[in-house]
Amino acid sequence: MKKLFCIFTIHFMVFQTLVSCGIYRPVDAKKYPPQPELRVKKNQEEGRGFRLMSGFDGGKGGKFEFANANPLWRASLDVIDFMPLLSVDYGGGIIITDWYGEENTNDEIKITIQFLSNEVRSDALSIKVFKKKCTNLSNCKVIQSQSNIDQELRVAILKRAAKYKASDFEKKNKGREIRVKEFRN
Known part of the structure; x- marks a missing residue:
């Protein structure tokens, strides 16, 4: 009897711990779609969940599909595609090119481009341009450029990002129109 009481007490304590820590949360079925693919997509959009086997995909390189959804990111890479890249960090929101001349x-x-926001706005980017002037191989001077190159880059990036955003919007609505027509038929 004492053993049964101990087991019951331990189970009750574990259950209480799970409920009080928020691990177990009853969910309203109306808020979540019944199809697993749609639930996975919804959870990914909300930033929930993880994959246990994500590191074991046969030694392939990383997957950078997430950057395609950000028009500012795509536009920035397109505008400076002629320059060699030194460091690119989507998570940190920064692109640094190597010296180019x-x-x-x-x-x-x-050029250093820092993303301050994901929205297509003029204040979403911080662009710095550095110039290096060398008189000979050992005597080089690096200064932050005071020219209008950073403004020209900002305008070019924002124009291209606006085009990407409009294109993405059209694609999204076109797909929606097709689904509505299929639903009506």
């Missing part, structure tokens, strides 16, 4: 010149530039 025309052949047979001693002037090079380096």
Whole structure:
């Protein structure tokens, strides 16, 4: 009898711990779609869940599909595609190019683009342009550029991002129209 009481007490304590910590949450079935694919998509959009086997996909490289959804990110990479990239971190929201210059010149530039927001706005980007002037191989001076290159880059990126956003919106609505027509038929 004492053993049965101990087992019951332990089970009750574990249940109370799970309920009080919020691990067990009853869910309203009306808020979640019944199809597993739609539930997975909804959870991914909300940033929930994880995959146990995500690191074991046959030694393939990383998957960077998430960057395609951000028009600012895509536009920035398209605008500076002629420059070699030194560091690209989507999670940190920064792109740093390597030094770039025309052949047979001693002037090079380096661009840093920091994303402050995912929205297509002029204040969503912080762009810094650095110039390096070398008189010989050992005597180089690096300064932050005071020219209008950063403004020109900002305008080019925002124009391209606006086009991407409009294109994505049209694709999304076109798919919705097709589904509505199928539903009506």
